[in-house]
Amino acid sequence: QVQLVESGGGLVQAGGSLRLSCAASGRTFSNYAMGWFRQAPGKEREFVASISWRGGSIYYADSVKGRFTISRDNAKNTVYLQMNSLKPEDTAVYCCATRRGPPAGSSWAYDYWGQGTQVTVSS
Numbered sequence: 001q002v003q004l005v006e007s008g009g010g011l012v013q014a015g016g017s018l019r020l021s022c023a024a025s026g027r028t029f030s031n032y033a034m035g036w037f038r039q040a041p042g043k044e045r046e047f048v049a050s051i052s053w054r055g056g057s058i059y060y061a062d063s064v065k066g067r068f069t070i071s072r073d074n075a076k077n078t079v080y081l082q083m084n085s086l087k088p089e090d091t092a093v094y095c096c097a098t099r100r101g102p103p104a105g106s107s108w109a110y111d112y113w114g115q116g117t118q119v120t121v122s123s
Helices: none
Strands: 003-007 010-013 018-025 032-039 046-051 058-060 068-073 078-083 092-100 117-122
Touching (some): 003 092, 018 117, 032 078, 046 068, 078 092
Parallel strands (some): 010 117
Antiparallel strands (some): 003 018, 018 078, 032 092, 046 058, 092 117
16 A cells, blocks of 8 residues: 655745655655645635656656755655745645656546645745
8 A cells, every 4th residue: 555644844934945855655656756745725726746766857847846856756756845935825734645647637547545744935
């Protein structure tokens, strides 16, 4: 059984930074892409960033481009999301997900999901 566990969320002031982590366990993740999604109250889940198995392909939502950085450490089965210059509109539950094959921007393409970690940005 695949398990994804996110950590690193919290409360931060606008302009601040947070680093989210997503630790995977339960199987080998060779050739598996990882993605980050977020969902704010009353809104649909939206794509944030994704990264290929070797990190050679990375994609960002326009809303976070230039502020967020996705990375992964395959030796640790962990993917990270460095979030800088945070804005109140970044407030959401952030979830990581994984899928076999290339990265994707649609949530339906992912097979396994974590429970999420809350990120709250105060103005």
